Amino acid sequence: MFITFEGGEGTGKSTQALILAEWLKKQSINAVLTREPGGSPGAEIIRNLLVTGSVDRWSVMSEVLLMYAARADHWENTIKFALQQGSWVLCDRFADSTVAYQGYGRGVNKEFLELLYQNIVGTTKPDLTFVFDLDVKEGLKRANARMEGETIVEGRFEAMDIDFHQRIRDGFLEIAKEDSSRCVVIDANSHPEEIHQRIVKILYERGVLS
Ligand SMILES: Nc1ncnc2c1ncn2[C@@H]1O[C@H](COP(=O)(O)OP(=O)(O)OP(=O)(O)O)[C@@H](O)[C@H]1O
Ligand SMILES: [Mg+2]
Numbered sequence: 001m002f003i004t005f006e007g008g009e010g011t012g013k014s015t016q017a018l019i020l021a022e023w024l025k026k027q028s029i030n031a032v033l034t035r036e037p038g039g040s041p042g043a044e045i046i047r048n049l050l051v052t053g054s055v056d057r058w059s060v061m062s063e064v065l066l067m068y069a070a071r072a073d074h075w076e077n078t079i080k081f082a083l084q085q086g087s088w089v090l091c092d093r094f095a096d097s098t099v100a101y102q103g104y105g106r107g108v109n110k111e112f113l114e115l116l117y118q119n120i121v122g123t124t125k126p127d128l129t130f131v132f133d134l135d136v137k138e139g140l141k142r143a144n145a146r147m148e149g150e151t152i153v154e155g156r157f158e159a160m161d162i163d164f165h166q167r168i169r170d171g172f173l174e175i176a177k178e179d180s181s182r183c184v185v186i187d188a189n190s191h192p193e194e195i196h197q198r199i200v201k202i203l204y205e206r207g208v209l210s
Contacts, residue, residue: 009157101168
């Protein structure tokens with residue numbers, strides 16, 4: 001079972017991925033919790049290049065190729081292996097984020113992104129994707145509040161302008177609409193425990209858990 005958590009900044013993806021991983025452990029289900037960009041030693045090095053530094057550090061194509069360089073390493077060394085072992089994989093951001101941020105956000109051709117996906121990941125798609133949806137300003141407020149407690153500030157994308165974040169939110173909703181059998185939109189504007197209960201309910205409804 002391959003589940004991805006997608007959505008804009010500060011929408012609660014990491015919070016919910018962690019709560020679900022802990023909940024699955026209590027049900028004796030083996031789950032690997034991982035994230036993008038990153039999730040393998042090589043990809044974590046590339047993550048640092050992507051999420052720190054100035055907003056205009058990378059041209060959009062450099063950004064796409066760095067994202068896919070990281071994803072190739074993460075896929076080969078973490079996700080593919082875990083799925084082969086029969087483990088669940090919970091991935092905090094995956095390829096939909098590239099379509100939303102570099103595609104809808106920065107204008108990269110979607111067919112080109114699809115071609116990268118096919119050549120690097122192949123035909124495997126997540127079994128289920130939660131798309132966290134939240135007012136853009138509220139998400140950025142949450143993300144900025146969280147970063148105040150961090151020693152290394154991973155704020156490069158958060159610092160991009162509000163129109164960019166709005167395009168991303170709309171982009172994610174479009175992605176979810178186009179692939180509605182895979183994606184479930186989660187209204188992220190409620191208490192974390194309530195959102196977790198909704199996620200568990202969806203897993204039962206979809207027959208992922210019985
Ligand atoms: N449902 C919620 N209501 C209010 N605050 C929340 C909720 N879920 C998470 N938070 C808080 O908001 C902040 C951002 O949450 P989190 O890190 O899970 O978001 P994220 O989607 O992973 O963000 P990013 O895109 O920056 O990685 C954290 O400080 C978290 O504790
Ligand atoms: Mg996060």
